[in-house]
Amino acid sequence: xxxxxxxxxxxxxxxxxxxxxxxxxxxxxxxxxxxxxxxxxxxxxxxxxxxxxxxxxxxxxxxxxxxxxxxxxxxxxxxxxxxxxxxxxxxxxxxxxxxxxxxxxxxxxxxxxxxxxxxxxxxxxxxxxxxxxxxxxxxxxxxxxxxxxxxxxxxxxxxxxxxxxxxxxxxxxxxxxxxxxxxxxxxxxx
Amino acid sequence: xxxxxxxxxxxxxxxxxxxxxxxxxxxxxxxxxxxxxxxxxxxxxxxxxxxxxxxxxxxxxxxxxxxxxxxxxxxxxxxxxxxxxxxxxxxxxxxxxxxxxxxxxxxxxxxxxxxxxxxxxxxxxxxxxxxxxxxxxxxxxxxxxxxxxxxxxxxxxxxxxxxxxxxxxxxxxxxxxxxxxxxxxxxxxxxxxxxxxxxxxxxxxxxxxxxxxxxxxxxxxxxxxxxxxxxxxxxxxxxxxxxxxxxxxxxxxxxxxxxxxxxxxxxxxxxx
Numbered sequence: 001x002x003x004x005x006x007x008x009x010x011x012x013x014x015x016x017x018x019x020x021x022x023x024x025x026x027x028x029x030x031x032x033x034x035x036x037x038x039x040x041x042x043x044x045x046x047x048x049x050x051x052x053x054x055x056x057x058x059x060x061x062x063x064x065x066x067x068x069x070x071x072x073x074x075x076x077x078x079x080x081x082x083x084x085x086x087x088x089x090x091x092x093x094x095x096x097x098x099x100x101x102x103x104x105x106x107x108x109x110x111x112x113x114x115x116x117x118x119x120x121x122x123x124x125x126x127x128x129x130x131x132x133x134x135x136x137x138x139x140x141x142x143x144x145x146x147x148x149x150x151x152x153x154x155x156x157x158x159x160x161x162x163x164x165x166x167x168x169x170x171x172x173x174x175x176x177x178x179x180x181x182x183x184x185x186x187x188x189x190x
Numbered sequence: 191x192x193x194x195x196x197x198x199x200x201x202x203x204x205x206x207x208x209x210x211x212x213x214x215x216x217x218x219x220x221x222x223x224x225x226x227x228x229x230x231x232x233x234x235x236x237x238x239x240x241x242x243x244x245x246x247x248x249x250x251x252x253x254x255x256x257x258x259x260x261x262x263x264x265x266x267x268x269x270x271x272x273x274x275x276x277x278x279x280x281x282x283x284x285x286x287x288x289x290x291x292x293x294x295x296x297x298x299x300x301x302x303x304x305x306x307x308x309x310x311x312x313x314x315x316x317x318x319x320x321x322x323x324x325x326x327x328x329x330x331x332x333x334x335x336x337x338x339x340x341x342x343x344x345x346x347x348x349x350x351x352x353x354x355x356x357x358x359x360x361x362x363x364x365x366x367x368x369x370x371x372x373x374x375x376x377x378x379x380x381x382x383x384x385x386x387x388x389x390x391x392x393x394x395x396x397x398x399x400x401x402x403x404x405x406x407x408x409x410x411x412x413x414x415x416x417x418x419x420x421x422x423x424x425x426x427x428x429x430x431x432x433x434x435x436x437x438x439x440x441x442x443x444x445x446x447x448x449x450x451x452x453x454x455x456x457x458x459x460x461x462x
Contacts, residue, residue, distance in 0.1 A: 039228070
């Protein structure tokens, strides 16, 4: 409170203060009040509020576009998920098909291998039998030759003399036939 | 102890004494309040960031409160047009009131008649001109003086009441309500502060002094509420007067679905 207290009694003398003075405005206060409000009104409505409104509008737009973008992204993600699901199903059926194919092929291969093995085995057995037969025949013939010679030698030794070739042969053949009949394989030998 | 109300409210000029532009403490405090109000809005609106923080957030909420909760709620969607004026009124009164509890100032500028009178006069001019422009002068005045849905003998009583209440008492009550509330608040705070200052000087009254100090603190909180409520009431009534001038009684008549209570009122009137 810096104003001059000394002025108060003086002012009271100039015009008596009444209760109504508390309610009635002073002219200067009225003028300055009006000026102050006009300044506040103009600054607020020309400078501050347009900026605030612009900021609010910008924010609303930004939120709106963000929301739209999010919505769009969600739709895309949904679509992608569907696609993935489809692809997965496709892949799965493809894999099943491949496995089935492989199984069938394996089955085929197995059958082939078994068939081939059987054929091979048969062939081997057959060849072995043939070889055995040939071997036997050869052995039999060798034996026949050897037996003939031994028989001749024996006969020579027994008889003590050489017999002529024609007679020898006849004797030997007769002997072999006898031997063959004894061994039970006479049908193979002529 | 003697409390002179003149000493509380009447201030001698400091500058330009004797001219109509004399500047006393009240005028200086008007400058302070206006500067605070302008600064508040300029600081808050300067950045305009997409994500508001601190002051920007506060100022935007301050503006949106007046726009949504006063202009649009009271007037309707077209109230946005008046949000600028209402915002200026609300925060000019608010900052002028706020000086009541600012330490070291402790004087509400609105406890002098100047600001309430100026604002009430502006509101008065505004709602009458809105009524004349939007409804036409004859329809507006007829709507005010002869509200529809009333049997004609009632007009003998109603029309003088409407005439005075709308064109005389509205601006007066608007201004005096604000002035009286702030005046009372100022006197109340002063009394309790002076009590405290006197009581603490003597040992025997010290407990009383502590009590009045506590009461003073509570009263400051109470005055904070009063400060806000008075700004709110003034602004809301301004919005309400504008709304009435915009819509009038005649328009409500056709707008039965939006205002079912109007229809009820009318049928009651006819029955009577």
